[in-house]
Amino acid sequence: MTGDLCQQPKRAGRIVFPKLALVAAIAGAALMSACSQPSDSQQTAEQQQQPADEQARKDADEKAWADAEKTGTVAAYTAYLQNFGAGAHVSEASQRIVALNEQARKAADEKAWADAEKAGTAAAYTAYIQNFGGGAHAAQARQRVAELNRKEADDKAWADAVRAGTVAAFTAYTQNFSAGAHVAEAHQRLAALDEQARKEADEKAWADAEKAGTATALTGYVQKFGSGAHVAEARQRVAALNTQGRREVPSIDIQKTCQAAAGAMVSLMGGTNTEQDVNACLDSEQKARDQIVKDGATYASADKKQCMRTDVYLPSYVEWLTCLEMERDVRKMRGEDQFGAVPYTLPKVSPTINPAATRQSQRGRERASSRRKGSGLEIY
Numbered sequence: 001m002t003g004d005l006c007q008q009p010k011r012a013g014r015i016v017f018p019k020l021a022l023v024a025a026i027a028g029a030a031l032m033s034a035c036s037q038p039s040d041s042q043q044t045a046e047q048q049q050q051p052a053d054e055q056a057r058k059d060a061d062e063k064a065w066a067d068a069e070k071t072g073t074v075a076a077y078t079a080y081l082q083n084f085g086a087g088a089h090v091s092e093a094s095q096r097i098v099a100l101n102e103q104a105r106k107a108a109d110e111k112a113w114a115d116a117e118k119a120g121t122a123a124a125y126t127a128y129i130q131n132f133g134g135g136a137h138a139a140q141a142r143q144r145v146a147e148l149n150r151k152e153a154d155d156k157a158w159a160d161a162v163r164a165g166t167v168a169a170f171t172a173y174t175q176n177f178s179a180g181a182h183v184a185e186a187h188q189r190l191a192a193l194d195e196q197a198r199k200e201a202d203e204k205a206w207a208d209a210e211k212a213g214t215a216t217a218l219t220g221y222v223q224k225f226g227s228g229a230h231v232a233e234a235r236q237r238v239a240a241l242n243t244q245g246r247r248e249v250p251s252i253d254i255q256k257t258c259q260a261a262a263g264a265m266v267s268l269m270g271g272t273n274t275e276q277d278v279n280a281c282l283d284s285e286q287k288a289r290d291q292i293v294k295d296g297a298t299y300a301s302a303d304k305k306q307c308m309r310t311d312v313y314l315p316s317y318v319e320w321l322t323c324l325e326m327e328r329d330v331r332k333m334r335g336e337d338q339f340g341a342v343p344y345t346l347p348k349v350s351p352t353i354n355p356a357a358t359r360q361s362q363r364g365r366e367r368a369s370s371r372r373k374g375s376g377l378e379i380y
């Protein structure tokens with residue numbers, strides 16, 4: 001009945017008499033107030049429904065959490081947070097998400113590092129650093145990159161040195177890569193090249209000494225290559241030449257001859273007598289003697305007897321050599337007279353004679369020329 005009155009408040013108000021308008025207004029207000037308040041039965045139903053709803057919400061929360069834990073993925077925990085933002089396990093779900101993300105990051109880090117290690121290249125380690133700059137192996141990756149770059153440069157420098165194959169190339173490698181992987185081999189190569197160069201120089205010096213065939217040349221070889229392959233033979237040759245020289249070439253006091261010659265030049269040309277001039281003269285005399293010994297077999301016995309005289313004033317090996325060569329060449333030319341008489345120009349003194357003795361040689365030529373005047377050979 002109250003409900004009907006609530007539904008028709010205006011009609012109820014029109015039933016009363018005008019004089020009772022105030023009473024009706026008061027009654028209507030009371031009736032409206034009564035209509036705005038839930039009924040007792042409604043309140044009771046709502047009070048009974050609230051615990052049931054709360055329990056249902058809790059049950060749903062727990063089930064969702066159990067499902068998320070069972071799945072154990074970031075997506076499952078994220079879905080729980082989205083559906084139960086005020087649920088009982090929000091904090092734990094957030095922690096689980098952080099832990100799973102960290103675990104995934106570490107797993108990705110380790111996999112990327114394993115891949116880089118497997119590749120073992122500077123490019124692979126560089127890619128790891130780019131993707132995991134703060135990863136567990138970032139420092140080690142940078143060290144590997146530096147080592148690989150250094151190794152690459154080392155190997156390239158070594159390949160260049162081997163390709164060049166020179167002392168300069170291997171020396172440059174050892175200087176630039178003192179701790180390189182090929183330093184020991186570089187030193188071995190250098191030692192081998194040095195030994196090869198020494199042997200080649202030894203053989204060339206010996207060939208030159210043999211070609212000269214003089215005691216001076218052979219002695220020079222011994223002095224320069226004291227442990228050379230031909231030192232023993234060189235000493236034997238020198239000893240033989242000296243024996244032959246003592247036997248076939250009379251000895252001259254070249255010190256006295258050179259001192260006198262230098263003094264004569266000072267008297268004629270002026271200046272002072274220097275030790276350098278005397279030494280140059282001594283060197284020329286010794287070379288001339290060596291040449292006489294070397295070419296002894298090419299001189300006639302009569303020419304040796306005539307040219308190599310110790311009883312003249314200041315005898316000289318240079319003059320003897322000049323005389324012997326002239327006599328030998330005259331004999332050669334006489335053997336060619338059958339082809340017709342032609343003018344001849346005698347050869348100059350052997351190039352082994354030091355130019356410093358030119359003036360001394362000229363005097364020898366003049367004396368030899370004066371001895372040849374009776375032979376009828378015209379000398380130019």
